Amino acid sequence: MKQVLVLSGKGGTGKTTLSSSLIKLSGAKAYADCDVDAPNLHLALEETLEPKNSDFYGLPVAQIHSEKCVSCDLCRQKCRFDAIDVKDVYSVDRHACEGCAVCQLVCPADAIEMIPRITGHLQLYQNDHVFSTAELCMGSGNSGLLVTEVKKGLKDWKDKAPLAIIDGSPGIGCPVIASISGVDLVLLVTEPTLSGFSDMERIVETSRGFPAKIAVCINKYDLHLGNTEKIEKYCMENHIAYLGRIPFDLDAVSLLNSGKTLVDK
Amino acid sequence: MKIAVLSGKGGTGKTFVSTNLARVIESSIYLDCDVEEPNGHLFLRGPVLETDPVALPIPVVDDKLCDGCKKCVDFCQFNALAYTGQRVIVFDKICHSCGGCEIICPQNAIKEIPREIGKIEIRSYEDTRLYTGMLNTGEESGTSIIGNLLQKVSEEDSVVIDCPPGSSCVVMDSIKDADYCVLVAEPSIFGAHNLKMVHQLVKLFEKPLGVVLNKTLGDENPSEDYCREKGLDILIRIPWSDELGRYNAEGMIAAEQKGEYWQMFSDLLHRIKEEVKG
Numbered sequence: 285m286k287q288v289l290v291l292s293g294k295g296g297t298g299k300t301t302l303s304s305s306l307i308k309l310s311g312a313k314a315y316a317d318c319d320v321d322a323p324n325l326h327l328a329l330e331e332t333l334e335p336k337n338s339d340f341y342g343l344p345v346a347q348i349h350s351e352k353c354v355s356c357d358l359c360r361q362k363c364r365f366d367a368i369d370v371k372d373v374y375s376v377d378r379h380a381c382e383g384c385a386v387c388q389l390v391c392p393a394d395a396i397e398m399i400p401r402i403t404g405h406l407q408l409y410q411n412d413h414v415f416s417t418a419e420l421c422m423g424s425g426n427s428g429l430l431v432t433e434v435k436k437g438l439k440d441w442k443d444k445a446p447l448a449i450i451d452g453s454p455g456i457g458c459p460v461i462a463s464i465s466g467v468d469l470v471l472l473v474t475e476p477t478l479s480g481f482s483d484m485e486r487i488v489e490t491s492r493g494f495p496a497k498i499a500v501c502i503n504k505y506d507l508h509l510g511n512t513e514k515i516e517k518y519c520m521e522n523h524i525a526y527l528g529r530i531p532f533d534l535d536a537v538s539l540l541n542s543g544k545t546l547v548d549k
Numbered sequence: 550m551k552i553a554v555l556s557g558k559g560g561t562g563k564t565f566v567s568t569n570l571a572r573v574i575e576s577s578i579y580l581d582c583d584v585e586e587p588n589g590h591l592f593l594r595g596p597v598l599e600t601d602p603v604a605l606p607i608p609v610v611d612d613k614l615c616d617g618c619k620k621c622v623d624f625c626q627f628n629a630l631a632y633t634g635q636r637v638i639v640f641d642k643i644c645h646s647c648g649g650c651e652i653i654c655p656q657n658a659i660k661e662i663p664r665e666i667g668k669i670e671i672r673s674y675e676d677t678r679l680y681t682g683m684l685n686t687g688e689e690s691g692t693s694i695i696g697n698l699l700q701k702v703s704e705e706d707s708v709v710i711d712c713p714p715g716s717s718c719v720v721m722d723s724i725k726d727a728d729y730c731v732l733v734a735e736p737s738i739f740g741a742h743n744l745k746m747v748h749q750l751v752k753l754f755e756k757p758l759g760v761v762l763n764k765t766l767g768d769e770n771p772s773e774d775y776c777r778e779k780g781l782d783i784l785i786r787i788p789w790s791d792e793l794g795r796y797n798a799e800g801m802i803a804a805e806q807k808g809e810y811w812q813m814f815s816d817l818l819h820r821i822k823e824e825v826k827g
Contacts (some may be wrong), residue, residue: 293586294559294560294586294588295558295560295561295714296558296559296560296561296584296735297559297560300739304678315625315742321714321715321716321717322557322558322714322715322742322743322744322746324558324738324739324743327738327739327742328739343626343627362648362649362652364580364645364646364648373569379718379721379753382645382647383626384626384627384645385624385626386647386648386652387648389624389649389652389653390652408686419746420716420717422729422746422749422750422753423716423717423718423720423721423750423753424717424718425690425692425717425718427717428689447709453715454559454560454585454714454715455584455585455586455713455714455715456585456586456684456686457585457684457689457690457691457719458689458690461583461687461689462804475560476798477797477798477800478588478591478798478799479586479588479591479797479800480562480799481590482586482588482591483586486585486686489687490684490686490687491685493583493686507585507794507795507798508794508795508798508799510799511799517792534766537716537736537737537766538769540737540738541737541738541769541771543737543738
């Protein structure tokens with residue numbers, strides 16, 4: 285199975301729009317949404333199936349049993365994430381806690397327990413195709429682990445589906461890096477704005493740390509021809525495969541809002 | 550006062566709203582917390598006055614002292630350490646810098662050294678001061694850069710915080726000190742879905758919030774429907790226009806280009822101030 289991952293650096297350049305259209309056009313039997321922070325591919329591709337739902341456990345969260353706590357303050361001093369609150373009693377700020385377990389290690393009173401924590405919900409749709417997606421729980425960290433789990437959903441289709449299309453997340457950090465690992469092609473969709481260009485350069489640099497091929501296309505190219513030409517020149521100079529231009533069309537919004545892709549008509 | 554600008558979905562206009570707000574506020578501070586893809590400095594263009602590197606402590610194992618007990622490897626929750634049979638190796642980029650391995654090592658073979666993961670660039674543009682957080686490419690997490698950025702400002706400052714997209718921990722870190730949250734939404738079902746996610750996030754913190762409906766087109770607006778359903782305050786509607794699109798493409802501040810935009814963002818600021826006063 286060849287895997288194509290759609291990324292952009294900047295948000296809102298059209299990753300989901302492009303992914304959903306490519307899935308429809310190519311007839312790909314395997315696809316996934318790795319933008320677990322703000323997943324949208326399921327809105328563009330109507331599924332009539334019931335998904336298989338599962339909870340994803342990320343790193344555990346510390347909990348202080350106040351009846352055992354001797355208020356020695358060691359946990360607060362050693363926590364690098366400012367996750368220990370001291371009011372009347374010592375407690376853990378669940379959102380700040382990264383689950384490192386240092387507090388448990390240093391507690392002389394055995395008052396701290398690491399509790400399993402659900403950090404995301406996975407959905408896997410499959411019959412004649414497979415669609416793997418997930419949603420990160422509000423404010424959770426380590427979204428890269430959840431992204432890796434989403435990609436595992438396609439694993440059983442390795443021999444059945446020759447092509448997989450994966451919708452990625454904006455940025456260059458943890459979920460993006462987790463999504464790039466193991467793909468064959470990173471398809472970058474950018475837009476002709478200074479921000480789009482600058483963010484594309486950063487995602488190109490990030491992607492170059494991986495063996496995947498890189499290709500670029502420009503969405504909404506006619507919003508600024510000057511910037512479109514600058515991006516094209518950048519691709520030529522940096523030997524990045526350039527795939528072409530997609531025009532801006534206000535009708536695209538209403539089409540997407542009716543739950544269709546750009547190639548359904 | 551600190552105003553956080555966030556959106557869930559990327560590309561809805563966070564940087565557009567925050568840079569313009571920063572301009573209509575007198576002697577403002579603009580914090581770019583979108584450390585993976587910072588863009589505010591492409592609009593508020595000034596020379597870099599200062600660069601502060603941001604580093605995290607990572608462990609280094611002294612092979613001469615290490616006796617191969619593997620306690621550090623077993624303890625590390627992030628699998629950032631591995632034992633090869635001869636020595637312990639550290640995967641720098643996976644390390645969360647919790648310091649646990651150094652504490653647990655019975656041989657005192659682990660010391661921490663700083664490793665640069667990004668920087669903060671300080672610029673000034675007219676009477677606005679910019680602090681731009683920048684994560685180095687290839688790095689996983691910019692949480693510590695956001696922490697450092699937020700420490701740059703004091704209670705009395707007038708601050709606009711340009712947040713990262715999404716609804717993960719980095720967004721939470723960015724808004725935790727804010728007095729008011731501005732949610733920027735676009736008129737698509739994608740925009741509405743992510744508005745809902747980010748609204749739930751802001752609700753967790755019980756912060757006052759309002760919505761900017763950006764790039765509106767005609768009557769159809771799933772994000773506006775969501776605001777009505779939940780009774781959210783709509784602060785302003787900014788219609789889609791070629792002119793604003795061009796300013797955005799070329800890195801221009803709309804409020805500086807035309808009086809009507811200056812007025813629009815001044816009115817937005819006024820609304821926010823009223824809301825904060827209660």
